Amino acid sequence: MDFEDFIKTFSACSIVKVSRSAEHIYYQIIWSESNRIKMVGYIDAELPPLVAIIGEIESYCEENPHNDLDLGNPVVRQTIGRMVACSLEPFGYTAYKKGNMPNKKSKFFKSASHYRYTGGESHKIVRSIEPV
Numbered sequence: 332m333d334f335e336d337f338i339k340t341f342s343a344c345s346i347v348k349v350s351r352s353a354e355h356i357y358y359q360i361i362w363s364e365s366n367r368i369k370m371v372g373y374i375d376a377e378l379p380p381l382v383a384i385i386g387e388i389e390s391y392c393e394e395n396p397h398n399d400l401d402l403g404n405p406v407v408r409q410t411i412g413r414m415v416a417c418s419l420e421p422f423g424y425t426a427y428k429k430g431n432m433p434n435k436k437s438k439f440f441k442s443a444s445h446y447r448y449t450g451g452e453s454h455k456i457v458r459s460i461e462p463v
Contacts, residue, residue: 334353337357337414340413341413344410344413346407347400350399351397352392352395352397352398353407353410355391356388356414357414360387361388361418366384366387367419369383370383370384370415370418370419371419371424374419374446377445379443379444380415380443380446381440381444382433382436382443384415385432385437386436388402388411389438402439402440408440415444416444419446421452421454422448422452422455422456423450424446424447424448424449427444427447429442430442430444
């Protein structure tokens with residue numbers, strides 16, 4: 332799903348509609364193939380998938396001099412959570428409960444959704460070992 336379509340999924344998402352930082356986080360962090368695979372691994376370990384990428388998101392916002400995203404805003408944080416949900420849905424995962432972020436992994440996010448496999452996936456992760 333592209334960023335513009337994501338914004339249309341829920342009215343509160345419009346808070347980031349013109350944010351270049353939010354668009355970067357959406358495409359380059361949350362929807363990156365390696366990060367999506369990592370988030371599924373965290374789900375398998377019964378951890379919120381946001382834990383896998385929160386350091387990268389916060390570093391981007393803190394270190395980018397052109398950051399236009401306020402992680403202190405609860406609606407922005409909720410929207411990032413929706414981005415995560417959107418990126419995991421094609422694998423058949425849905426959020427089912429909120430929980431605390433483990434071990435104070437985040438400066439801004441105090442809680443995050445836990446996910447479980449519910450089926451209906453349109454994509455799968457293929458892991459294999461091949462001889463060289």
